[in-house]
Amino acid sequence: MSRTFLKMNGLGNDFVVVQTLTQNFEPTPEEIRAIAKRGDGGIGCDQVIAIDPPKAEGASAYVRFWNSDGEETGACGNGTRCVAWLLMQSAGKTEVAFDTVAGRLSGVAAGEKLVTVDMGPPRLEWSQIPLAEAMDTARVELQVGPIDAPWVHTPVCVSMGNPHVVFFVDAPVSDEFATKTGSLVEHHPLFPEGVNVGFAHVESRDHIRLKVWERGAGLTAACGTGACAAQVAAVRRGLTDRKAKVEFESGALTIEWRESDGHVIMTGPVSMDFAGKLPEAVAA
Numbered sequence: 001m002s003r004t005f006l007k008m009n010g011l012g013n014d015f016v017v018v019q020t021l022t023q024n025f026e027p028t029p030e031e032i033r034a035i036a037k038r039g040d041g042g043i044g045c046d047q048v049i050a051i052d053p054p055k056a057e058g059a060s061a062y063v064r065f066w067n068s069d070g071e072e073t074g075a076c077g078n079g080t081r082c083v084a085w086l087l088m089q090s091a092g093k094t095e096v097a098f099d100t101v102a103g104r105l106s107g108v109a110a111g112e113k114l115v116t117v118d119m120g121p122p123r124l125e126w127s128q129i130p131l132a133e134a135m136d137t138a139r140v141e142l143q144v145g146p147i148d149a150p151w152v153h154t155p156v157c158v159s160m161g162n163p164h165v166v167f168f169v170d171a172p173v174s175d176e177f178a179t180k181t182g183s184l185v186e187h188h189p190l191f192p193e194g195v196n197v198g199f200a201h202v203e204s205r206d207h208i209r210l211k212v213w214e215r216g217a218g219l220t221a222a223c224g225t226g227a228c229a230a231q232v233a234a235v236r237r238g239l240t241d242r243k244a245k246v247e248f249e250s251g252a253l254t255i256e257w258r259e260s261d262g263h264v265i266m267t268g269p270v271s272m273d274f275a276g277k278l279p280e281a282v283a284a
């Protein structure tokens with residue numbers, strides 16, 4: 001049975017979205033890698049997303065995310081905006097709720113191909129990131145080898161349903177630095193499930209410049225959950241107000257760590273690139 005897909009992106013962080021109306025999409029890690037591969041017969045993307053039929057009352061779908069390395073992840077902010085937009089478009093609605101591994105998310109239309117998503121509350125406990133039990137010191141100096149790091153502070157760890165570590169740096173970092181450092185930290189023993197690595201430069205109390213090395217996907221053009229994590233970390237450090245623009249080289253998201261309920265609200269664009277059919281080999 002052939003499956004169609006939609007190629008979408010949020011600020012250049014790109015996705016192959018498979019919408020299954022009946023039979024759930026149950027790809028193997030190899031099939032995900034084959035889809036995500038750029039060139040050589042692959043479609044090419046940072047994450048693969050499955051929109052499956054809902055499993056619970058009140059949800060329009062059950063959504064899963066896989067990184068290009070084939071591993072499933074609990075959250076994907078830019079992908080969540082794209083899914084919310086798709087579901088609202090197909091239902092002719094301006095709001096939607098759907099379930100993910102990390103819980104129920106809700107989205108509302110915020111303008112032409114602009115979506116606001118409630119990403120839920122950040123998880124800040126050691127065990128929720130998760131961090132390795134063995135290292136229970138409050139201040140963990142990540143010894144990541146001889147790196148001419150322009151960063152200032154001990155990193156801050158935040159989960160948005162997926163693990164993030166945020167380094168505050170005193171100048172925006174290069175792709176080369178983010179790649180060298182991010183790939184070292186991604187599999188550091190402090191993070192038993194791996195980690196997404198953000199490098200945040202605080203420009204002002206409502207503006208952060210961010211670059212993210214993503215777990216299982218590498219350097220991406222933008223990272224929605226990374227933007228949420230960076231803003232939560234900056235508020236915790238007293239560096240930004242509750243609402244800020246989090247800017248990537250490809251564009252910006254508005255992130256608010258809402259005072260009233262502690263939820264993180266993300267607003268940003270979605271783009272539809274093209275539609276296609278999955279190669280037979282992975283269309284099972």
Ligand SMILES: N[C@H](CCC[C@H](N)C(=O)O)C(=O)O
Nearest residue numbers: 076077078162214223224225
């Ligand atoms: N690009 C996604 C993040 C994917 C996170 C993934 N790399 C993980 O393993 O958690 C975003 O917009 O939030």
